[in-house]
Amino acid sequence: MKLSTKGKYAVYAMHYLALKNGEGPQALKVIAEMGVPEQYLEQLLGNLRRAGLVKTVRGAQGGYELARTPKEITVGDIIEATEGPISLSECLSEQSPCTKSGTCAARYVWEKITTSINDILQGITLQDMLEQKGEKCSHE
Amino acid sequence: MKLSTKGKYAVYAMHYLALKNGEGPQALKVIAEMGVPEQYLEQLLGNLRRAGLVKTVRGAQGGYELARTPKEITVGDIIEATEGPISLSECLSEQSPCTKSGTCAARYVWEKITTSINDILQGITLQDMLEQKGEKCSHE
DNA sequence: TGGAAACCCGATAAAAATGATCGGGATTCA
DNA sequence: TGAATCCCGATCATTTTTATCGGGTTTCCA
Numbered sequence: 253m254k255l256s257t258k259g260k261y262a263v264y265a266m267h268y269l270a271l272k273n274g275e276g277p278q279a280l281k282v283i284a285e286m287g288v289p290e291q292y293l294e295q296l297l298g299n300l301r302r303a304g305l306v307k308t309v310r311g312a313q314g315g316y317e318l319a320r321t322p323k324e325i326t327v328g329d330i331i332e333a334t335e336g337p338i339s340l341s342e343c344l345s346e347q348s349p350c351t352k353s354g355t356c357a358a359r360y361v362w363e364k365i366t367t368s369i370n371d372i373l374q375g376i377t378l379q380d381m382l383e384q385k386g387e388k389c390s391h392e
Numbered sequence: 393m394k395l396s397t398k399g400k401y402a403v404y405a406m407h408y409l410a411l412k413n414g415e416g417p418q419a420l421k422v423i424a425e426m427g428v429p430e431q432y433l434e435q436l437l438g439n440l441r442r443a444g445l446v447k448t449v450r451g452a453q454g455g456y457e458l459a460r461t462p463k464e465i466t467v468g469d470i471i472e473a474t475e476g477p478i479s480l481s482e483c484l485s486e487q488s489p490c491t492k493s494g495t496c497a498a499r500y501v502w503e504k505i506t507t508s509i510n511d512i513l514q515g516i517t518l519q520d521m522l523e524q525k526g527e528k529c530s531h532e
Numbered sequence: 533t534g535g536a537a538a539c540c541c542g543a544t545a546a547a548a549a550t551g552a553t554c555g556g557g558a559t560t561c562a
Numbered sequence: 563t564g565a566a567t568c569c570c571g572a573t574c575a576t577t578t579t580t581a582t583c584g585g586g587t588t589t590c591c592a
Binding site: 533534535536537538539540541542543544545546547548549550551552553554555556557558559560561562 | 563564565566567568569570571572573574575576577578579580581582583584585586587588589590591592
């Protein structure tokens with residue numbers, strides 16, 4: 253079970269935009285300097301735009317900027333926009349129901365897990381990430 | 393972001409074994425009746441065995457049974473055994489650290505998410521699933 | 533004691549998802 | 563007008579997931 257780099261890239265990009273919030277549009281080229289293939293990131297930013305999380309300014313001196321304040325954008329929003337809704341299996345959505353013994357109990361647990369994960373992701377905003385900034389980098 | 397069917401199959405199979413706990417080994421053929429390709433499930437059960445979650449009886453009349461009580465086996469155990477540890481990106485484990493601005497704040501959030509998800513998965517046991525059994529099936 | 537029932541296992545194939553690239557188009561600023 | 567920049571569908575490459583194959587070993591039991 254893993255979050256693909258797609259989500260990671262998108263969160264990084266959004267965090268960057270949050271840092272630069274209010275400073276006008278940021279060009280793709282600049283955002284991609286964190287180490288993402290430009291054209292790949294472009295796709296992801298397209299998803300984020302269509303989800304209403306960023307807005308764009310086209311033409312020279314154009315770029316991307318947050319469509320809402322950092323407080324109003326959650327990690328869950330970002331991941332859902334780029335990776336699609338979190339879902340753990342098909343049985344959740346549509347499937348001839350409960351024909352097999354025990355299946356339904358498993359399904360219940362599935363739903364609980366899905367909900368819990370969503371709650372976590374929805375509970376972290378870009379603002380939270382900005383406030384994290386001051387802390388020591390535990391890597392060094 | 394999704395939990396692959398691998399994990400789903402494994403949880404279903406373990407739930408089945410929990411239902412049959414104490415009734416002797418259950419044959420692969422029977423477990424697979426819930427709708428999983430037998431040989432695929434066999435691989436998964438192999439992982440579960442190597443992780444110490446099930447034990448097997450070989451030979452005729454053999455099969456699989458839980459290696460511990462349902463209370464001592466969590467959904468997290470099962471998923472980790474079949475899908476490997478939950479990890480959201482590489483930066484978590486090893487990577488030249490924090491060279492890009494903002495990266496580290498994102499990393500912190502990443503770790504928090506990973507930890508939270510693990511907590512949820514570790515918080516649900518097979519016993520919990522068994523006790524769920526009585527509830528109405530919301531599918532119908 | 534032999535055969536059937538059952539698990540074990542490495543290899544490989546097929547399918548799907550992910551990651552990345554391409555090439556051209558549209559918009560806007562200076 | 564031309565450079566900067568976003569837009570977008572298509573396609574390719576890689577990796578992961580899912581599934582199958584073919585043979586092996588162990589054990590029961592008649």
